[in-house]
Amino acid sequence: MTRQKIKNIEKAAERIRKAVKNNERIILYGDSDLDGISSVVILEEAIKGLGGHIDVAYFPDRENDGYGINLKALERLKDQAPALFITLDLGIGNLEEVDMANKMGFEVMIVDHHEQLFDAPKAFIIVDPKQKEDGYPFKGLANVGIAFNLCEEILGDKISKSLRNSFLELAALGTIADMVPQVEQNQKIIEEGLRSLKNTFRPALRAFLEILGGGKVFEDSLPKIISALNSAESVNFINESYLLLTSSSVEECKEMAHTLLNKNQFKQGQIKNILQEVERRISQAPDAQIVFEGDPSWKLTLAGPVASIICNKYEKPVFIYKRLDSESCGSVRNPKGTNSVDAMKECDAFLVTYGGHAQASGFRVKNHDLDRFKKCLNDYFKKGK
Ligand SMILES: [Mn+2]
Secondary structure (H helix, E strand, O other): OOOOOOOOHHHHHHHHHHHHHOOOOEEEEEOOOHHHHHHHHHHHHHHHHOOOOOOEEEOOOHHHHOOOOOHHHHHHHHHHOOEEEEEEOOOOOOHHHHHHHHHHOEEEEEEOOOOOOOOOOOOOEEEOOOOOOOOOOOOOOOHHHHHHHHHHHHHHHHOOHHHHHHHHHHHHHHHHHOOOOOOHHHHHHHHHHHHHHOOOOOHHHHHHHHHHHOOOOOOOHHHHHHHHHHOOOEEOOEEHHHHHHHOOOHHHHHHHHHHHHHHHHHHHHHHHHHHHHHHHHHHHOOOOOOEEEEEOOOOHHHHHHHHHHHHHHHOOOEEEEEEOOOEEEEEEEOOOOOOHHHHHHHOHHHOOEEEEOOOEEEEEEEHHHHHHHHHHHHHHHHOOO
């Protein structure tokens, strides 16, 4: 029985093999969270497995550059054209930016797992199980799960058991980090990946295991590793976790792992402060349908984690945003059975952009529309959706 494949995944693998063979330039452009970073790392390794290399790995800083492909990045990369420009864990919503990349002479391939809300961007290949014409039965893969399928497709018989296992280690961490449902293929990826992790050859993961548990995996080491890798920042499109995961020096890895663990501790403190403030505000309007709170001092990258915690505790749709000069950007978390993307579709007259999944998404809104947006959401959820 031939297993059904994600739409376009064979085409994508074929195009990557051709690029390696012809020595074309390859750019990987990934999201700055662990799902995006691990996708970039394993795809780079698969390309190396073919005897090729990538020219650039780029990660946008969500805080300063915004989520997705952005014009600042394209400006900086344009001298690299022509090149194969592969996006990972983002891109499906970047219609204008993909047009711009095409004009610059890039050939854009999108590998994403987010919902397609608008027309498809004009990339020459799109791999996204959630795009409209994809019949792949399982829609819950994290992006790194798709990247893993792509790596297997690229390498075919050339994939050794140990290489496959080491891909699965990162695929497991990225899948857990992205909080997709741990069922079907996700469950298999996590099980196999975590089994392999115990004896990992990856210097970065070895470093974490040595720091946290004398080389062994303990129950609480996994969440620590995941949140440390997730708390890395992208500066000038270079991401710290990417540097760590691609370093081959154990000593260097230990140093970087320490830095990230400390950073994560600091971040947890900041999250606690924001949580306290949000809960204080909730207590003033305990009967509200939704939680909709923002502040100029809150870091945008902390909006997601804060929204998650509040959503779990209060079981309401939660919108947490950072207020900037003229616009606000935020993250959304929703209890099961409600759909944040549908809600925002209903209220999109007040939005600049939005996107994501039913349970976790993001938005950008002009400050003068904040109140109307909030009211529209309230009305939507009041209708019992
Ligand atoms: Mn993702």
